[in-house]
Amino acid sequence: MKQTNRKPPNPRRELQSVRNQSVSFLGVAFLFSIFVNLLMLTGPLFMLQVYDRVLSSRSVETLTALFLLVGLLYGLMAMLDYARGRIVARFGAKFQSSLDERVFDGTIRRALYPQVRSAPATALRDLEAVRSLCASPVFLAVMDIPWTPVFLAAIFLFHPLLGWLAVAGGSLLIVIALLNQVLTKQKVAEAQVASGRANAFAEQARQAAEVVRSQGMQGDVAQRWLSQRSNALSQSISASDWTGSFTSLTKSLRLFLQSAMLALGAWLVLRNEMTAGAMIAGSILLGRALAPVEMAVGQWGLIENARTAWSRLGTFLDETPPEQTKTKLPVPEARLVAKGLTVIPPGVQKPTLRNASLLLEPGKALGVIGKSGSGKTTLAKALLGLLTPAAGEIRLGGATLDQYAADDLGHYIGYLPQQVTLFNGTVTENIARMSQQPDDAAVVAAAKKANAHELIMSLEKGYDTFLEGNDSQLSGGQKQRIALARALYGDPVLLILDEPNSALDADGTEALNRAVRSLKKSGKAAIIMTHRPQAISECDDLIVVEKGQIVKAGSRDEVLGSMVQNAGAIKRHLNKVGEK
Incomplete structure (x- = not known):
């Protein structure tokens, strides 16, 4: 279609x-x-x-x-x-x-x-x-301001002197409004920035509450936050003082002008130059003319x-x-090809991945190994379409990744990141990728593939248990199993796992291997980024990444044999794991 x-x-x-x-x-x-x-x-x-x-x-x-x-x-x-x-x-x-x-x-x-x-x-x-x-209400006041000159002009009908007094007072209020804008704009902006920094620091401390408490950092973190908070309050008070002074001045001036209008009108009545009714009407009309200006000045912070x-x-x-x-493409086969891939993440001056090429056929699993910071995660994000290559191309099922709509590509590729994130919602909704209409059968099937079904059933309400995002009481391994089920939901053709067993126990690791094995048997493919031998037991091929470059590539046993002295022992261990 x-x-x-x-x-x-x-x-x-x-x-x-x-x-x-x-x-x-x-x-x-x-x-x-x-x-x-x-x-x-x-x-x-x-x-x-x-x-x-x-x-x-x-x-x-x-x-x-x-x-x-x-x-x-x-x-x-x-x-x-x-x-x-x-x-x-x-x-x-x-x-x-x-x-x-x-x-x-x-x-x-x-x-x-x-x-x-x-x-x-x-x-x-x-x-x-x-x-x-x-x-x-200030928006309506701004719409009323164009009528201020009309009301001021109407006062001239009562007497020219009243009109000129109204024009002088209205002009003074407009000057005060302009001064308010010029003098408070920077102060209000600085106060907002300072307040935002303090709030951001408080949120960081909240998210790292365990580290803050366990490492004896609470006092120092609190003092640092109080310092930022105090600076934000100081700037907010300074901005409020300036805007408040203009608000008070505007209000007092408007009331004074109404009294001055009455005084001038009374003097004109005594001179028989106008009637008492015109004197009162002129004062009321002046108040109405200046009211929207006063409100705009008083609520200037909201406008700014x-x-x-x-x-x-x-x-x-x-x-x-x-x-x-984009044109909706059919479900691709599990054939992934990357040629001459160079990736420079936004904000970074040098490429973190250079001239990388790989081939993954259906029914195969590829392991990507390397030290932390070697470029494995960058490669994973590029293969997911999250990072646009500066050079080279990536094709899934013959089409480059940019030919797929983002949501479609996400359905074809299952992804388990290093840092697991869960959302506010039930276990079912999290596994179903927050779908408005989750497929219950597919949710249970994905949970069983990830060996998470029994874990979920042991929760208070099973699949209907509501999770408070990452603040839920689940352990790291439990969260990772649910996230693995989410990656397997919808039967993706390709599974990309970034350090998948970082928080898994032996049973979780075995479930992961079974999931990869099942994926291969069904003609799908998997890529596993890791530095742990247990995670590559189901991998047919390996590539080694160092400093953003692929330095070795080949079958799993060949690559291991060229890298380590005890390759035989590792191979026997991996074969034993794969037989389970």
Whole structure:
């Protein structure tokens, strides 16, 4: 079945493109804002009529009619204001949902390259920060700010002096808002970075709790964290002091301007240049004009966080373009070929694997041996398609790895890494690779192949036991057996094992050998990266990796014979293990 092959969008325009998909939401919200702000004139006009018409005429009927009209208009304003708030919240939700899968996918792919310092670990939080701004009242305040000049101009209708006072006060508030942005932007950013470092260090300490406690490091680690935390708090307080000072200044200035408006209006009333109703209406109108500016200044931290998040998110999408959809290929045969393979992991200057070539036929197992740091794990990641070769090619079933979609390739290749990771979910869900619809029969079959069935049945709820990720109470060997079952789930054509028996006991090692033996009999293939002889008992061929190069290759017995003096004893031991 061939999938549609679409050209990926320009990542530099991706954010704008997703935003524009929901721009109609903002258009409707802005339309509602027009009516909401027009209805904001209800209060000033009501006060104007009460002071200039009702009090002078002493008409209760006029007051009643005006009050009923005001109640109706305020009810309409409440509905429109509520509606626009819900609309912009849904705009933010749609924006986030449109990018959730894209950002999550990019986050997973960038996590493959921990050496890349620029790879952001906050992309999902940045997306949430943008959505949070859309759901906050300050977003509506920003939409109301364009009406501030309109309200200020309306004050001129009452008296030019009141208008000029309002313009002067509004201009001063805008200057304060700009100063707030310029003077606090760097301080807020530095506080966020310091807080992030402290939180990251605390998380590292939590994950290494056993080492921290057992090695007497808790006091020193705590002091180091407290030092980072204190620095973060100090910078946060400094940023808060600056933003707080601008917030207080804005609030006080707005209240002073309303009083100044009343004072000037009273003076004009005494000079018979305007009415008392116009004096009150002008003061109310000024307060309404300056309210969104005050809120924007008071919530500037939220705006700044969202703006920084938007910038980081754009950079993230730019550096992590979407993967192209690929033609779905049939299940490949278990024939793996690598030619002239050179791999330079991102962030590393020199290749960690150079000019490596290998051939693995169906029904065979290949052992890769070498010291720690020799390049075995790099080779494993390249064969899995996790690292892109700088030179050379890798073919599975005749097709290069980049011709397979990532999820399809993952179904064809089972992988057991050195560091086992389990997820929050049941044992069944973990073995089924977190599938939404696990195949129970395939789960049990994979567990039996990994000799994990009895282990799982001994748990409190068997296969339905919920695991708290790596914080579960399972031992290292138990986790590795479940991870081996996960690698065998779905009947992969190729199995890649990286130090598979590092935490396995004798029974686990025997189960591993039986799984490899069964795989070979069914015409599948396996690659085992190890430095332990027990792990290569089922291997037909061996390659030796040193300093990123394959220095020896051949049958298992030939390679062992050329490397060690007691090769005969090792061969007899391996043959005995293989006969079990």
